[in-house]
Amino acid sequence: MNTSNRKIEHLTLCATHEVESHRDDHGHRRTGFDDISFIHNALPQINMDKIETTIDFLGEQFAFPLLISSMTGGHPDTLEVNRALALAAEEMQIGIGVGSQRAALEDPALEDSFRVVRDSAPDIFVFGNLGITQIQEYGIEGVEQAVGMIDADAIAIHLNFLQEAVQPEGNTNALGGLELIRQVCQSMDIPVIVKETGCGISHEVAQVLCDAGVSAIDVGGLGGTSWAGVEVYRAKEQGAERCEGLGNLFWDWGIPTSVSVIESSISVPVIATGGIRTGMDIAKSLAIGASLCGTALPLIRPALNGSKEVVKRLRTMLEELKVVMFLTGYDNIEDLMQSRVVITGKTAKYLNERGYNTKHFAKR
Ligand SMILES: Cc1cc2nc3c(=O)[nH]c(=O)nc-3n(C[C@H](O)[C@H](O)[C@H](O)COP(=O)(O)O)c2cc1C
Numbered sequence: 001m002n003t004s005n006r007k008i009e010h011l012t013l014c015a016t017h018e019v020e021s022h023r024d025d026h027g028h029r030r031t032g033f034d035d036i037s038f039i040h041n042a043l044p045q046i047n048m049d050k051i052e053t054t055i056d057f058l059g060e061q062f063a064f065p066l067l068i069s070s071m072t073g074g075h076p077d078t079l080e081v082n083r084a085l086a087l088a089a090e091e092m093q094i095g096i097g098v099g100s101q102r103a104a105l106e107d108p109a110l111e112d113s114f115r116v117v118r119d120s121a122p123d124i125f126v127f128g129n130l131g132i133t134q135i136q137e138y139g140i141e142g143v144e145q146a147v148g149m150i151d152a153d154a155i156a157i158h159l160n161f162l163q164e165a166v167q168p169e170g171n172t173n174a175l176g177g178l179e180l181i182r183q184v185c186q187s188m189d190i191p192v193i194v195k196e197t198g199c200g201i202s203h204e205v206a207q208v209l210c211d212a213g214v215s216a217i218d219v220g221g222l223g224g225t226s227w228a229g230v231e232v233y234r235a236k237e238q239g240a241e242r243c244e245g246l247g248n249l250f251w252d253w254g255i256p257t258s259v260s261v262i263e264s265s266i267s268v269p270v271i272a273t274g275g276i277r278t279g280m281d282i283a284k285s286l287a288i289g290a291s292l293c294g295t296a297l298p299l300i301r302p303a304l305n306g307s308k309e310v311v312k313r314l315r316t317m318l319e320e321l322k323v324v325m326f327l328t329g330y331d332n333i334e335d336l337m338q339s340r341v342v343i344t345g346k347t348a349k350y351l352n353e354r355g356y357n358t359k360h361f362a363k364r
Helices: 003-016 076-092 102-106 112-120 132-150 161-166 177-187 203-212 227-238 241-249 257-264 279-287 297-304 307-328 345-353 359-363
Strands: 036-038 055-057 060-062 066-068 095-097 126-131 154-159 192-196 216-218 270-273 292-295 341-343
Touching: 003 076, 003 102, 003 227, 003 297, 036 279, 036 307, 066 076, 066 307, 076 095, 076 112, 076 297, 076 307, 102 126, 102 132, 112 132, 126 132, 132 154, 132 177, 154 177, 161 227, 161 241, 177 192, 177 203, 192 270, 203 216, 203 257, 227 241, 257 270, 257 279, 257 345, 270 279, 279 292, 279 307, 292 297, 297 307, 341 345, 341 359
Parallel strands: 066 095, 066 292, 095 126, 126 154, 154 192, 192 216, 216 270, 270 292
Antiparallel strands: 036 341, 055 060
């Protein structure tokens, strides 16, 4: 199957099937956010109407700390979806990433389905996207082409080796990836973001990425869209037993988003993505070290109905974030980022096993 057809198949599957990671035995989401609590402030001493949510990320202003994560483009039918997402991002003054631009490198006729994002969102942070395996193939020239295609403010390199391992047509040669990332960072004069796509980034990997010169890390952790899960549905349709078995086994593989945010907070800004569903998830991410959050899956169905629906969903998340800020007594994002949280349960145990002192977050 060619890249373009695969992109529309992925989008359709995500819009119509249950593709998130499963809840654990306690009914908790795998992100770990259900184990994180704010400390309620019964006397907040602020006016909720005066709460300020703007942030600065890599030199660009966002009206609140969220971006629309890389999803689509690369098939003619994705153009309207990207237009709806981009118009909404522009209206809300937040960032947006396009999906993998591989299809347009293979066939320039598909560039429009990506360019529509910049055309619809001239004033905001727009970033390009290529997988590490495509950079192996197309080199720095491919990256430059992807950036030029949408006048990108940054380029995201995605890591998706679980999906590659499960897919029948996957590329499982990961040799030289780190060196390639280092070369892209050296060659490009715009920020380079490295992002996972649902399995998270560990402290060890975050450290080598920082050393390689990346400008930001998007943890793309466990708890939201499961790409092993998506591939299970494709495998079922194709009667591909090996892939179906692998996809089911690895459906919930990875580092929970919250853990990954804590582990990756070393020296560059961290984006919390993977199961960000509410403004409370955003607030919790910021309180444990993220500079920004990203969300993908929840915006697909709204985007199929136009930008107004996307704006509605984004406004709900903003409203929820403001209520958390009000009830914890913080009237700006910088202060919220210093907020105390209590981490319990499996997430605390996991972090303790990895050598983190979770009490630190409650004492700040
Ligand atoms: C339909 C769909 C397509 C995606 N395509 C890409 C892609 O092309 N490149 C990429 O880096 N991530 C891609 N992602 C991953 C998202 O950017 C994000 O990391 C992941 O879905 C976790 O966020 P979520 O739980 O909010 O969906 C895609 C996600 C979805 C749902």
